[in-house]
Amino acid sequence: MPKILTVELTSEQQAEVRRRLAGRDLSRNERRRLECVRLLGRGLTVPQVADLVECNPVTVRDAVRRFTGGGFDALADAPRPGRPALITDEDLKALGALLDASAESGVTWTARELCDWLE
Structure with a gap:
């Protein structure tokens, strides 16, 4: 049993x-x-x-x-291996706000432009 x-x-x-x-x-x-x-x-x-x-x-x-x-x-989860992320939560929130505002005004971004903006 x-x-x-x-x-x-x-x-x-x-x-x-x-x-x-x-x-x-x-x-x-x-x-x-x-x-x-x-x-x-x-x-x-x-x-x-x-x-x-x-x-x-x-x-x-x-x-x-x-x-x-x-x-x-x-x-709790064990720490993940590898290099820590360089983008912070604040960066992601700002990026989200940028994309929302851009969508409302009809502006589009390329991946390269977004990378440059984040830097």
């Missing part, structure tokens, strides 16, 4: 899960891991959680292993 995987969350941990899920800065994968922990803490089985969260049961088990091994911080 397979081992039934459960998570017992304290009331403080349940409150922390709710607080984190209410945040807007979570990645899709971190939100999925938190949901897995939350649902298992409510007594659902791994297959039920996988069905509700629309992921593989292996993903649910991985979320539990991460949580039991390192708590909430272990549910």
